[in-house]
């Protein structure tokens with residue numbers, strides 16, 4: 064399982080800053096050049112074969128900049144572009160939709176297309192590549208390509224480019240780590256011959272392998288990100304599958320009726336307030352300082368800047384708020400998984416759905432909180448021998464969980480309570496959502512890619528059928 068360790072440097076002096084910013088600039092220019100060529104779907108074959116792109120780019124490298132550094136920039140561009148395509152496929156629910164739409168050889172062909180970036184590029188150009196290991200008629204190929212092309216094109220945004228020149232990746236040949244008088248340093252070959260950029264680190268750490276060096280202009284430091292593999296002893300699963308609903312007031316509700324992570328909503332509200340209020344207050348102070356500048360009251364302007372606009376306290380409070388959320392989420396997830404279920408069923412946590420919108424929470428905070436929850440769930444399920452499974456969550460909070468009923472109506476839910484308007488069943492709204500998520504796992508018709516309207520139609524039809532058969 065991959066995790067990232069971060070090592071911050073001490074504040075860099077002017078000379079070191081210059082060396083670092085020059086390096087970042089050279090790196091980013093090559094990366095952007097590679098990205099601009101990868102932005103065209105005609106070059107997506109390179110995403111399957113980064114070395115070929117590197118060879119093609121060599122003639123456009125900047126003279127005087129270490130060739131190996133520029134190679135890294137090209138590989139980094141490929142990684143960025145792959146993530147862009149992957150997230151587009153995920154947004155389009157490409158695999159789910161294809162699975163639903165096709166069967167037999169067409170389905171096989173569609174999955175074959177989605178397996179390689181080069182094929183996806185060909186599809187976007189309207190071509191229908193011929194598979195090597197199985198036979199499919201041209202007309203069938205064209206039908207599949209038409210469908211997949213429309214699917215992908217609709218969720219394809221504009222391809223990534225380099226907006227800021229703030230980070231670079233280095234493999235182990237481009238830097239060296241050493242200790243001097245108990246302090247750790249990272250030395251990087253700079254653009255000036257014979258001169259090294261030496262970053263003094265704050266802590267100790269065994270830095271090795273591929274790293275990313277990120278410039279933090281707010282703090283005037285460089286941060287070294289190092290991915291590493293953690294080996295978690297896997298324990299066998301010990302209980303049947305369960306489901307959790309990601310809440311707003313509490314972190315999680317389980318299908319067995321538990322609510323975990325109390326005080327979550329309050330914590331997120333406070334974090335939102337910190338983010339927005341202090342932001343507004345600081346703007347006002349900036350204006351005051353500027354006004355003082357204009358009237359020639361330099362002493363007042365610098366007083367405001369020094370005492371009211373320092374970033375240290377603000378950052379500290381924010382960091383504490385985030386840490387509190389992380390702790391609460393971590394504890395809730397650990398509790399939910401303590402029985403070690405074979406699978407943990409959740410809704411798709413990569414998107415913010417409408418239901419999660421709480422007027423008191425900013426989108427940035429809710430999105431961040433969901434990513435924390437997802438990361439914890441992924442980590443803990445893997446460590447506990449469970450599988451994290453994502454299901455279609457449409458209407459799970461409005462559907463009556465009683466198997467003989469299943470009535471769907473938005474008025475079944477009143478805030479935190481669920482009350483079925485048809486059979487009168489009562490319960491906690493988030494627990495109901497978790498119960499329904501669990502039954503979606505084995506649902507023969509409702510898949511991850513099933514559109515919302517279709518989910519509603521299927522659920523309504525089932526309810527009508529149940530009413531007709533006494």
Ligand SMILES: [Zn+2]
Pocket residue numbers: 463464465468469470483484485486487488
């Ligand atoms: Zn009911």
